[in-house]
Amino acid sequence: MPVIEARELVKTYANVHAVDGISFDVAPGESFGLLGPNGAGKSTTMRMIGGTTRRTSGTLLVNGLDPETRGPEVRASLGVVPQTDNLDPELRARDNLIMYGRYFGLPYSYLRPKAEELLAFAQLTEKAGEKVDNLSGGMKRRLTIARSLINEPSVLLLDEPTTGLDPQARHILWDRLFRLKEAGVTLIVTTHFMDEAEQLCDRLIVMDGGLIVAEGSPASLIRQYSTREVLELRFGSERNAALVDRLRGYADSIEPLPDRVLLYTDNAEAALAKVKADGLDPVTSLVRRASLEDVFLRLTGRSLVD
Amino acid sequence: MSAVVARPSERGVRGWLRANSAGRVGAVIERGFRVVGAQNWIIIVSGFFEPVFYLLSMGFGLGGLIGTVTGPGGRPLSYAAFIAPALLATSAMNGALYDSTWNVFFKLRFAKLYQAMLSTSLGPLDVAGGEIFMALFRGLLYAIGFTGVIAILGLTTSWWALAMIPVALLIALGFASVGMALTSYFTTFQQMDWINIALLPMFMFSATLFPITTFPVGVQWFIMALPLWHGVELMRQLSVGVFDGSSGVHLGYFLIMSVLGVAFTTRRLRSLFLR
Numbered sequence: 001m002p003v004i005e006a007r008e009l010v011k012t013y014a015n016v017h018a019v020d021g022i023s024f025d026v027a028p029g030e031s032f033g034l035l036g037p038n039g040a041g042k043s044t045t046m047r048m049i050g051g052t053t054r055r056t057s058g059t060l061l062v063n064g065l066d067p068e069t070r071g072p073e074v075r076a077s078l079g080v081v082p083q084t085d086n087l088d089p090e091l092r093a094r095d096n097l098i099m100y101g102r103y104f105g106l107p108y109s110y111l112r113p114k115a116e117e118l119l120a121f122a123q124l125t126e127k128a129g130e131k132v133d134n135l136s137g138g139m140k141r142r143l144t145i146a147r148s149l150i151n152e153p154s155v156l157l158l159d160e161p162t163t164g165l166d167p168q169a170r171h172i173l174w175d176r177l178f179r180l181k182e183a184g185v186t187l188i189v190t191t192h193f194m195d196e197a198e199q200l201c202d203r204l205i206v207m208d209g210g211l212i213v214a215e216g217s218p219a220s221l222i223r224q225y226s227t228r229e230v231l232e233l234r235f236g237s238e239r240n241a242a243l244v245d246r247l248r249g250y251a252d253s254i255e256p257l258p259d260r261v262l263l264y265t266d267n268a269e270a271a272l273a274k275v276k277a278d279g280l281d282p283v284t285s286l287v288r289r290a291s292l293e294d295v296f297l298r299l300t301g302r303s304l305v306d
Numbered sequence: 307m308s309a310v311v312a313r314p315s316e317r318g319v320r321g322w323l324r325a326n327s328a329g330r331v332g333a334v335i336e337r338g339f340r341v342v343g344a345q346n347w348i349i350i351v352s353g354f355f356e357p358v359f360y361l362l363s364m365g366f367g368l369g370g371l372i373g374t375v376t377g378p379g380g381r382p383l384s385y386a387a388f389i390a391p392a393l394l395a396t397s398a399m400n401g402a403l404y405d406s407t408w409n410v411f412f413k414l415r416f417a418k419l420y421q422a423m424l425s426t427s428l429g430p431l432d433v434a435g436g437e438i439f440m441a442l443f444r445g446l447l448y449a450i451g452f453t454g455v456i457a458i459l460g461l462t463t464s465w466w467a468l469a470m471i472p473v474a475l476l477i478a479l480g481f482a483s484v485g486m487a488l489t490s491y492f493t494t495f496q497q498m499d500w501i502n503i504a505l506l507p508m509f510m511f512s513a514t515l516f517p518i519t520t521f522p523v524g525v526q527w528f529i530m531a532l533p534l535w536h537g538v539e540l541m542r543q544l545s546v547g548v549f550d551g552s553s554g555v556h557l558g559y560f561l562i563m564s565v566l567g568v569a570f571t572t573r574r575l576r577s578l579f580l581r
Contacts, residue, residue: 052424052580069321072328072427080425086418090341099340102333103426151426 001064003028003155003186004049009058011044011210018044020210021058026188028154031181033197033204034190035292040207042190043083046159049188050080062155076104079153079185083160085140087132093143094119094128101150114150121176122146138169145176155186162196174199194292206296213299218292225298226290227252229268233275233282234260243280250274255297262294326575327431334423334436338443353401353444354451357393361456364515365389376517378539379548387461391541392514394452394470395477398445399534400505402478405441406485407501410578411492420579430579434486434571441482442475449474456545464547473544473557477537480560483567490571490578508534533563 004026011019019041026032034042047053048060051067051074060067067074087096097115098108106114119125122142127135135143141161148156161177162170177200181187191197197204198218206214206221214221231251235243237259244256250271251263265271268287275282323329342350365386377383413419423433449471456462485501492498511521512534518526529535540556543549571578 050425052421054576054580069325071325072429073324075425076328076427078425082418082421082425084418086422088337088419088422089417090344091337095340099337100422100426102336103330103423103428105328105330105333105427 002026003063004188005061007059009045009048009060010056011041011048011053012056017210019048022207022212024205024212024215026186029184029186031187031189031200031202033201034188034207035192035194035197035204035296036207037192041210042207043159046157046188046190049157050075050078076151077154079148079151079156081145081148081156081158081161083163085144087140087144087147089132091132092128093124093130093132093135096132096143097147097150100147104151106151111150118146118149123172138165141165141169142173145173153185155188156180158187158189160190160192162193194296197292206299208300214295221292221295222290226294227264228266228290230288230290230294231263231265231268231271232260232286232288233263234284235282246280247275262297264290264294323431325429327429328427330428330432331435331439333428334433335439338436338440354448357397357452358455360393361386361390378543378546379550381546381548383546384461386459387545388542389515390456390461391470391545392538394449394474395534395537395541396509396514397448397452398474398477399481399537401445401448402441402482403485403501403505405444406438406482407489408498410437410486410489411498424579430575431572433579434575438479438482438486442478445478446471446475462545464545466544466547470541470544473540476560476564480533480563480567483564483571486578487567487570487574490574508532512538514538533559536560
């Protein structure tokens, strides 16, 4: 049985269709991603899964239960990491974990050792007695993730887990999430970072404007919607657009952006050599592997991060 | 993909409870006490002094100029003894409304405390019940303290004055339940200010500082329709142990207000917490 079964989910605020009829399944132990720009409807979908936003229409089952009519039971097996930290500023770090466990009805005999274990997992043992406001952004994020694990959830919802973190903090976090995945926890991750989606997700849906525009594993999406390699050329903002027509012959397809032109081809080095041989000399050039960013660009004509 | 067939959801009270509560109000109350315990006690005690300062300045200061006024049953009362029960009713109202509106609004919109609580297995009913309990508990402390002060100052003349404490709680419940429901409609601080705009005149003109007979009859009817006047009158009667037919009306007003307020808040729970 899938952990999550969503059919034709719709959420309408006032007159905005935040989520406009999406369907997907998530299997137990799977790492499932929702990729899309801000406002795509990812967080709204997450909140509907947790039963903290009422859906406008559609059906949704989490572990076989409807979160709208069985919210407390559904959330008993969920861990939730919200987009913005909502730690309790009136409690210290350790007490944040313990009190959160009390909301699940867990006894102190379980919570005391569990809180120490999670503080160690989040590398916060030394900060156990600190006030939350004295922790750095990365520490708060790790504490929030530790908190979400207090009830040993079978499904972990992570809404933009690494937004606002520096690269080092992001890697520590990804490492922790990998360990959870290895332990069999189902991860549901929203992100607008393509590298994060590639690192963490077995399978993902690409969302835009409340709709699913593509679905598959990161590798299969890249295969389906992009070429193997990409050649990025910069001719200066004036000339980029003007040269598009002349560049068409060098690649399978071309994506002109304000600051650069992307040439999709399976052999970017060869394409670059030809461009140079024909006397078009770009200011800078970059040969790289195609990524989910390119998939998104191809699907929507826009980039993920504005 | 196959169509998802949702299990038929339970109807009626049991189904509603399942959707909105884990039966764990206690965890929210536990958090409340833990925070109170760690808080600066001076902040908590300051709420107790507000009516005491009013009593000292107006009751004894201004009261010295006024002398004696007519209390319940036509008996003469010192001005301080006249306003003391009214101040208790007002402080029960203010405390309950502050906790159920500003405090709830802040925790909802800014501290995101309820968002965190509701991502656990707690339901909105647990959160609302726990928060109203904490508001009433604080109200209880203040009511005991202030009733003690006015008893020591000799401003009560009857053992009935002890009943002012549970009545203060009833007044608080009436206002807190309505206040929390109203908060579900508010989205900005500007809208929250309307509460204060309504409260100040209600305090000034609900026969708190002078008898209602000062006003023309039409205005009197208007004031009598508002809740605080009933609280003030009932408290005043309790402080001297003199009752008449109106006492039951005052008590009934708050019983009905509390029942309607709790029903109203319950109806608005999902709008308040699950947007």
